[in-house]
Amino acid sequence: MIKLISSDMDGTLLNSYRQITPINIEAIKKAQENGINFIINTGREYPNARALIEAAGLKCDLICSNGSCAFDKDGNLLFEHEIDKETIHKIFDAFNKYSMEPSLYTTEGRISLLPLEERKIYTRDVFIPAIQINHPDMKYTLDDFRELVDNVIFVDGQEALLNSDHRILKISSNSTDHEALKKLRVELEKIPGLAVVSTVPTDIEITSIHAQKGSTLLDYAKRDGLTPDEIVAIGDSENDYSMLSIPGIHSVAMENACDMIRNICVYQTRANTRDGIAYIINCILADRENFTL
Known part of the structure; x- marks a missing residue:
């Protein structure tokens, strides 16, 4: 039953x-x-x-x-199931190598390392276009854009995050650069203890292997x-x-x-x-x- x-x-x-x-x-x-x-x-x-x-x-x-x-x-x-800080440091090294922007997730919400104006540019020019490549029927209103930009916890850079008490559960990124994402995935899969998946060719998601x-x-x-x-x-x-x-x-x-x-x-x-x-x-x-x- x-x-x-x-x-x-x-x-x-x-x-x-x-x-x-x-x-x-x-x-x-x-x-x-x-x-x-x-x-x-x-x-x-x-x-x-x-x-x-x-x-x-x-x-x-x-x-x-x-x-x-x-x-x-x-x-x-x-x-x-959080990702430990030592592993997050290795993940950041891989992201930096391919100039990718990470989004970080906690039980309290999403963390952005980008200041407000840079978040707006990334959301408008990278995040939404990457989603719409695979989902052209996906609709984004002005309110949706504002929610993506504003509804985050801002942390001033990678080092500040690594020195914080935030417990990171998932890290993701979106990009229209398919080749860079493929190379990033290969790099991330070398790091022990991680599960690496993509929901579409323009994104990547990383969690603990236990998650x-x-x-x-x-x-x-x-x-x-x-x-x-x-x-x-x-x-x-x-x-x-x-x-x-x-x-x-x-x-x-x-x-x-x-x-x-x-x-x-x-x-x-x-x-x-x-x-x-x-x-x-x-x-x-x-x-x-x-x-x-």
Whole structure:
């Protein structure tokens, strides 16, 4: 019997405007009312993910920053896997070698090492264009731009961060320079103890090897005595691979998923722009005992 649904956010639960549609909201609530636990499993930092859930009028547990931390629906920390400062120093050396700008994630939010005006330029000229290469339908309003620029914790440079008390859970970067990102990834994969993935060819995400969506999902499920055959996991990109490749799990690829994800999943649902989460939830509710598509 299906007892837990684990859903990615970007490209999965969220539409092109990074919102949860009323149809998906209704389906999630219906699943919860029928005793199915619905958990978000996202690369987004906790404050950002929680704000999206609250805006939709939903309450659920969250696994954030690619499995680096987990919170219950009341905001209590369940797990945390930080990257140690010595390793962060090595990561910075690799970023500096290829002139890449890191974004850093904590349980309190996103950290930027760039002053305000430089953040504006990076967001306008690098971050948003890099996202839109792979998601041309992704819409960014002026309010979205302001949120990306302003909703950060500013730390004045790499040394200041290394000497601070901030606990870094994930480091990412976006760039339109595909070759530089590939070289950076090769460099990062030489550093012991890291998990390095990309959601699209224009980004890179780094966490502790202990912080992956799959391993944290299993740790979370074990708290309730659940086994993989009682879990449905849904995603679309490489950072979902670790949860979708769990042996025995009911893995579901979005219609818009990358080839890597479609090739490992047992099932496929509709695209994120066509309420794919609601579609798969309705399939589950039709027969929880013998779930199939």
